Amino acid sequence: MSEGLFTQLLDLACGAFLLAAVIVLWRRELTAIVRVFALQGVALAAIPVLLGVHERRWDLVVVGVGIGVLRAGLLPYLVRRALTALTAGQQRYGTDTGESRETQPLVNVAASLLTAAALTLLAYAVARPLVELDPTPETQALPVGLAVVLIGFFTLVTRRRALSQVVGFLLLDNGITATAFLAAAGVPLIVELGVSFDVLLAVLVLQILTTRMREAFGTTDIDDLRELHD
């Protein structure tokens, strides 16, 4: 693969990766959010695959494919299943508890989009010294990874629904993975495997928790957890 084409494709993947994070923040429909999250998984998987093909490191390609399967296939599937479980109950009782959409985030959508803009600028400012150490196409895309980490964290902080929080957590993790690939062309295979397994477990646990929460409170609004304190 020629250098120019590689840069172009890598930039496109990173752009799509960042864009997906922004759209997750933008949309309210949880189904749409999960779909976008799956697309982000594809973009994320493309990064190590591209790196691997470019540097002829086939293990990276394998890792990339693995990540693709996990992030674009398995995790979205699990989240979607949790979502159907929640909305099925809702249809059965004929009540609209608003489980399928993030109706009232703590920070309104317009403001959170503007915050995302500020976070991206912050990520750029922070990553700049790192980029200048070794300005290659990969490191130049480093701010993208950081920005997604920050946006994911922000989603985690401001969303009310348990499921959108799960998505926020996954966004955060995606960002960390992307940063790892861009900064150091990936972590050792075993670490990557461990982390992925961890994430999978976390999602499974969260999924169960969400269902339990819904059974206990009738909603997955995180604010209701405050009752546990009293």
Added chain:
Amino acid sequence: MSLVPAALATAAGLAAVGAPAGAALPGVARVRASGVCTAGVGVAGCAAGVAALGGQRWAADFPDLMPLAGAYLAVDALAGLFMAVAGAVIAAVAVYGIGYATGHGEHGVSSRAGQALLPLFALTLVLVPAAASVTTFLVLWELMAFTSLLLVWAEHRGRAPVRAAGVWYAVMTHLGLVLLLAGLLLLAARAGGETFAALRAGAAGVSPTVRGWVFVLTAAAFTSKAGAVPLHAWLPRAHPEAPSAVSALMSAAMVNLGVYGVVRVGFDLLGGGPAWWWLTILALGGLSAVYGILQAAMASDLKRLLAYSTCENMGLVLVGVGAAGVFAAYGDEPLAAAALAAGLLHVVNHAAFKALLFCAAGSVLRATGERNLDLLGGLRARMPLTAGLFAVAALGAVALPPGNGFISEWLLLQSLIHGLQVPGVAPAVVLPLAVALVSLSAGLAAAVFVKALGVAFFARPRGPQAAGAKESPPLMLAGMGLLAVLCATLALVPGLLADGLGRAVSAAGLPGDGALRGGVLQVRLDNISSLLAPLWVVAALTVALAVATGLPRLYGHRRRRRDARLWDCGGGAPSPRMAYTAMSFAEPLQRVFDDVLAPEQDVDVTPVRESAYLVERVRFQRRVPDRIEHRLYEPVLGALARAGQAARRLAGGSVHLYLGYGFVVLVVLLLVLAVGW
């Protein structure tokens, strides 16, 4: 023989004649005499400024004029620019002021004190940029603040809010003076001299910390004078309450001097500085621009709206100045020159259209006694010339072609957009945000002036005062006409100013020559090729407009226009009360910016006595308080009041105690001196 000293001497002489004439002559004669003298001061000041812009320089010292320090004056192109602006505005506003004050009764602006102060205020506006030593500058600055303060108070008998506005202005302007005094004296002490020439020479040897303090102190004072957030609170109070001619002078000439101060001290005396100085200025400017125009969008009081728009425009100027500083700090001096030129050009443009806007608002106020947009309306039929002049100025203010504001905002955007070639993290992060803030403020400004023009002058009158309005007297119209010509000139041939602006920028220590080129306005830098041809745009628009009006007539049957009723949904003719008011016009914007503005509203429903379901009366009230003022000033004022209460305990009423305080302080002071040396 140089023109500058002759013109300045003329200005001083005219003010010296005008002030006693205003104080002594009776009735209409004093208004005329003082007005003519003020106009003369303006013309002379403008001439001096233009001569300086043309390349003349002049410096002189008068050691005997002031005891101890002596007075130093110097005029370079930078001072000339601000002089010329102030002079031109003064000349036109003075003509307007004669008409405005005639028949205004014995009180207010036409009183003896008012007419005596007007020429003096005009003279200080012209002379402040010429000051060339710390003492001279501070004395002139304080004279300017003091005369303008008394003029703001001119109408205090008529309306209660005037007094409060004056107190705010007095306190804030004097706090500013204290900061300025501290900053400049600190610099003078360290640089080893108090003339600007000595400061310039000695500033390089001053430690960076001290320079930073000097800049922070003076910048706080100067940006407060320019009306930048957060030290702007005096501006939207004092400008609306002053007599309109004075508002015009303050908003179009006095606030500029705040910018002058920042440029003079920051670039010229301190010779630029680290990037954080200028990033602060840039941030203040961007915030003021958006916050000011947002408050203007919420305002229903015409003059308050204009005052907040002044905050916005000064914010834009500060964005230009700040960007220039940032570029210079990162080493791109040509681009810095372009940004500074954009800021200075906006000072000129803003002065022209804002003076005209305030004068037109004054005409409306004089004709109707109303400043509340919701009670105006329909004035275009009753005051067609004023409406037209207001429209010309509003076109300048909305930053759209073919108005004059567009040219400077275009230049500002160009310099910001091309700032990306400057290396460094700060420009890369700040410039996109600055572009966003500038463009948001431009977009909101369009909404604001559509509101001001559409609600006040269009549709039908909503109140009896508006229905009975009459066109202003010829002298007021003449004054406004002069300003309109100025606006049009700046809009059509801004290239005329290019050389002068270049010299002014050079005087600030940046390579200003050739940053702009005359004829068509062109930015010419290493890798920028941008060009704006205002005359061409106007010509093309005129031709297109003629064709668009003419072609349908050729095609259709040439019948005369017939009058028809407004569409009324079949429910009877709509009454003027159904028309949109300023408040309802601003409602969508208020909802969008709810989190920023935090409006207070309450609905009070009174049911009839018989049944709770039948409503007798609904009272709806909405206020959009200045949130910065709310959050920042009220705690400080509260703390001050508490401190004052606490301090009262020191005053026990015993004379011995008071004398004892003085004695103790004296002894302590002497002790400190003895130990210190």
Added chain:
Amino acid sequence: MSGVGYVAVAGQVAVVAAGGPLLAGWMRQVRARMEGRVGAGVLQPWRDMRKLLRKEPITPVGTGPALRIAPALVVATVAVAAALVPLLSTDTPISDRADLILVVALIALGTLALALAGLDSGTAFGGMGASREMTVAALVEPTILLSVFALSIPAGSTNLPAIVSGTVHDPARLASPAGLLATAALAVAVLAETGRIPVDNPSTHLELTMIHEAMVLEYAGPDLALVELGAQMRLTLLLGLLASLFAPWGIATSASWAALAVALALFTLKVAVLGAVLAAAEVFWAKLRLFRVPELLAGSFLLALLAVIVSYFLSSES
């Protein structure tokens, strides 16, 4: 050279003026077919316009000059902007002054004139439309200028022909993330500026939802014809601008008659495709609630800002 250049400028104005109603007709036709209707035909807007132009000009009582001048001013601003935007050729006698900011400002001037006309009518509808239109216009402004910013980075200038010919010679610029993000942002801004779904519904006359239509409710006869022509020309121009910026192939970069003819054919094709896509999208989308529009605009603003940021951290030096 100059002959071809002048013809190109005249051609741009003419193609926007004549093509505006055709584009509107084409979009309505596409929409009708997708909804299972026969449709009135592509030429219907021209027939409407002929009908309106022959009617008697009417001035509503109590209105002033603003209401009368605004329609012609809208058409004039779009016409001047059409002369400047390199729809057909980048090599025209006025290409050195075709500044993107100027074009944006000219279009905004038309919006402003109509809003003033709406207030001038003194009815509740006029004021409501003006207020909403100016709110949307104010919020769109940052998006547009940041997109301009992003687009001007590779060209080093906001001069439109420079940007367009730059992309013609280096198509890789388009596939960069910055280019794509700027396209998306500008597309949303164009939807808002032209009052299409999801921001405004051009075919509604329900007072709760009207924006643009509420402002122009008092117009009739030849004035209405001009207002409609202005709106149609503006849509054509902005779609053409999008096409020029993001699919610049075929635009004449030299002064030759053949290139100009090719450019004309391709321009028609590109705008027709864009119009069909827009019409199809309008069938499936719903209009947003008025106070959800700021969210959409904040999103497009974010895209534009990302376009700027991304353009200098991705592949800036490579």
